Amino acid sequence: MNIVVASGKGGTGKTTVAVNLALALDQEKTQLLDCDVEEPNAHLFLKPVFDKSREVGIPVPAINLAQCSFCGRCSEVCAFNALAVLKNQVMVFEELCHGCGGCAYLCPERAITERHRPIGIVESGKAGKLDYGHGRLNPGEAMSPPLINAVKKMSNPEKITIIDAPPGTSCPVVSAVKGCDYCVLVTEPTPFGLNDLDLAFQMVNKLDIPAGAVINRSDLGDGKVEEYCQIKNLPLLQKIPFDRALAELYACGEPVVLHRSAWRNRFRELFTSIAERQKEVVRWRNI
Numbered sequence: 001m002n003i004v005v006a007s008g009k010g011g012t013g014k015t016t017v018a019v020n021l022a023l024a025l026d027q028e029k030t031q032l033l034d035c036d037v038e039e040p041n042a043h044l045f046l047k048p049v050f051d052k053s054r055e056v057g058i059p060v061p062a063i064n065l066a067q068c069s070f071c072g073r074c075s076e077v078c079a080f081n082a083l084a085v086l087k088n089q090v091m092v093f094e095e096l097c098h099g100c101g102g103c104a105y106l107c108p109e110r111a112i113t114e115r116h117r118p119i120g121i122v123e124s125g126k127a128g129k130l131d132y133g134h135g136r137l138n139p140g141e142a143m144s145p146p147l148i149n150a151v152k153k154m155s156n157p158e159k160i161t162i163i164d165a166p167p168g169t170s171c172p173v174v175s176a177v178k179g180c181d182y183c184v185l186v187t188e189p190t191p192f193g194l195n196d197l198d199l200a201f202q203m204v205n206k207l208d209i210p211a212g213a214v215i216n217r218s219d220l221g222d223g224k225v226e227e228y229c230q231i232k233n234l235p236l237l238q239k240i241p242f243d244r245a246l247a248e249l250y251a252c253g254e255p256v257v258l259h260r261s262a263w264r265n266r267f268r269e270l271f272t273s274i275a276e277r278q279k280e281v282v283r284w285r286n287i
């Protein structure tokens with residue numbers, strides 16, 4: 001079972017939920033994958049020992065000008081404007097290339113080969129008995145979805161996989177959420193939280209991923225997010241009230257479930273709630 005923890009905006013407590021949820025479960029049967037490849041931070045709480053690391057890249061075109069007829073076909077087929085064909089030159093804007101291979105496939109002169117362009121690394125290891133993996137995008141690199149997909153490939157089907165998604169609702173988040181069994185949308189009870197929850201809920205609906213909400217710092221704002229959940233039929237999985245102990249432990253990089261059994265039980269209940277809702281969805285879909 002793959003559970004992705006997402007939020008429409010940063011700073012809502014997404015990583016806190018992902019890390020504590022993973023640690024509250026049987027760690028031998030659980031793994032956590034941090035797909036926030038621009039700034040992975042789950043490792044700061046889990047302090048894993050990494051034993052594997054590999055470079056991830058995408059194939060970008062390399063033009064053999066001696067074979068090229070400058071027909072312009074490659075720039076026509078590129079949906080990302082990554083190629084410009086001039087009178088006697090073909091310019092490749094590698095940072096725009098998505099590595100789809102379309103230009104090489106359709107070049108009539110077979111003048112295009114592919115070159116590996118590194119975009120980042122994936123690392124994996126153990127945090128105690130918990131399997132852990134994440135990606136690190138190279139500084140200045142914009143092409144994060146291929147790296148996110150590489151992190152997701154580390155998912156072990158025999159384990160419960162908790163995925164920490166990047167914040168927002170754009171391509172990187174879609175890559176992290178796509179194909180998961182359930183999405184936990186972490187939000188906060190403020191107008192900004194509500195606005196971004198709405199965007200995130202629209203995204204998961206488009207991707208047809210069942211979802212539920214967790215309201216963090218639930219006692220500090222207004223009741224509009226709860227109203228929204230009722231109106232939209234979005235299950236409210238849990239409300240997390242502000243707790244000074246949690247905030248202090250967070251500031252020290254310590255997951256609260258390792259120090260407070262009440263919080264461990266709370267996150268176990270969250271998992272039970274997710275598992276029941278997900279089973280319900282599967283039952284409905286099979287009718």
Ligand code: SF4
Pocket residue numbers: 063067068069070071072073074075085090106107108109110111112
């Ligand atoms: S499609 Fe091939 S032959 Fe045509 S301009 Fe591009 S590289 Fe050159």
Ligand code: SF4
Pocket residue numbers: 059060061077078079080081082083096097098099100101102103104
């Ligand atoms: S591989 Fe795809 S994205 Fe990259 S330049 Fe060729 S057509 Fe464009």
